[in-house]
Amino acid sequence: MTDDRLVTPIAPVGDPGAAASAGPVAMDPFDPSCAAPIPETERVILGHGSGGRLSANLLRDVVVPALGAASPGGVLNDAAVLDVAGARLAFTTDSYVVSPIEFPGGDIGELAVNGTVNDLAMMGAAPVAISLAYVVEEGLGLEELRRITASAARAALAAGVPIVTGDTKVVGRGAADRLFVNTAGVGIVPDRVGPSADRAAVGDAVLLSGPIGLHGVAIMSVREGLEFEVEIASDTRPLNALVVALVAAVPDVHVLRDPTRGGLASALNEIAASSGVGMVLDEPAIPIPGPVRAACEMLGFDPFHVANEGVCVAVVPAGSEEAALAAMRSVAAGTEAALIGRVVADHPGMVTIRTLVGSERIVDMLIGEQLPRIC
Numbered sequence: 001m002t003d004d005r006l007v008t009p010i011a012p013v014g015d016p017g018a019a020a021s022a023g024p025v026a027m028d029p030f031d032p033s034c035a036a037p038i039p040e041t042e043r044v045i046l047g048h049g050s051g052g053r054l055s056a057n058l059l060r061d062v063v064v065p066a067l068g069a070a071s072p073g074g075v076l077n078d079a080a081v082l083d084v085a086g087a088r089l090a091f092t093t094d095s096y097v098v099s100p101i102e103f104p105g106g107d108i109g110e111l112a113v114n115g116t117v118n119d120l121a122m123m124g125a126a127p128v129a130i131s132l133a134y135v136v137e138e139g140l141g142l143e144e145l146r147r148i149t150a151s152a153a154r155a156a157l158a159a160g161v162p163i164v165t166g167d168t169k170v171v172g173r174g175a176a177d178r179l180f181v182n183t184a185g186v187g188i189v190p191d192r193v194g195p196s197a198d199r200a201a202v203g204d205a206v207l208l209s210g211p212i213g214l215h216g217v218a219i220m221s222v223r224e225g226l227e228f229e230v231e232i233a234s235d236t237r238p239l240n241a242l243v244v245a246l247v248a249a250v251p252d253v254h255v256l257r258d259p260t261r262g263g264l265a266s267a268l269n270e271i272a273a274s275s276g277v278g279m280v281l282d283e284p285a286i287p288i289p290g291p292v293r294a295a296c297e298m299l300g301f302d303p304f305h306v307a308n309e310g311v312c313v314a315v316v317p318a319g320s321e322e323a324a325l326a327a328m329r330s331v332a333a334g335t336e337a338a339l340i341g342r343v344v345a346d347h348p349g350m351v352t353i354r355t356l357v358g359s360e361r362i363v364d365m366l367i368g369e370q371l372p373r374i375c
Helices: 018-022 053-070 108-121 142-159 214-223 240-249 263-275 290-299 321-329
Strands: 080-084 087-096 126-137 163-171 179-188 205-208 255-257 278-282 313-316 338-344 351-354 360-362
Touching: 087 108, 108 126, 108 142, 108 179, 108 240, 126 142, 126 240, 142 163, 205 321, 214 290, 240 321, 255 263, 263 278, 263 313, 263 351, 313 321, 321 338
Parallel strands: 126 163, 278 351
Antiparallel strands: 080 087, 087 179, 126 179, 205 313, 205 338, 255 313, 278 338, 351 360
């Protein structure tokens, strides 16, 4: 079992301030020099932005209670669905702080547009408009900003969703890390379509639209200066066309979720917890590219925890999985779609996986910080 406890590092002799400045780190249970583990409850650490258990704790313990009556509450989905003048509108907002801002397969501009389109699509919505706002650090090259803006425009055209408004702010050196991007998006949800994280039901099929792990490994390869025999590029892409095909074939899709921060494991655990069900996955059925698997083994990562930006999880009613898979595979973004598991009544709130050797193990949420600033 994993443990989300953190420990303050021991300072070297003669440097009493080092531990405080270093911040919490993951506990090594095999290191006899480790101090007693203590939870971090007083300050934000990078792990709070990982998309895993610490992120969930931050929302549960700080953000949601503080919003109080200003927030309608309910299930935390990728976007809110609002009834406006007889129409069902999906509304989402997001901020992008990925480092580096250009990486194999994409950049922060393309990522921001695709991520916003996908958050709307995960509610079954047809995106109709997005906004794009910049926080630019003094010193960023104008040519680099021009490239990223052109990339965002190309992504919007490819997704068929216009950028209709935006904003630009400039801050001093050191007040940001080159460029942060904020977006918002609006979409229209068709009648009879209502996916939500709390709708998974016993017997449902769990589908995955494509291979996992590409985005996270691509970012890490640049960040750490790693070179692999085969270049690993981010999978960032829009998923709205795939969702249109899916809901046309299976209007009553129970859940849609894009497993970005925290990876596939965190997304499935969130669904299981929200729906009060268990899930059993089939490890051989989950598409993991060979280079991603090799990189994760070398770096000590679990590919189920690595971020993705171009795949989605779909939970569909029992008996509809073949129609759903055929629809997903008919679109370029879903040619490798696969049935990866089932929703079960056993172990509610927990995800397990049947391994290649026939055993079964728990698939837990990401604990702590694996790859901060991944999107």
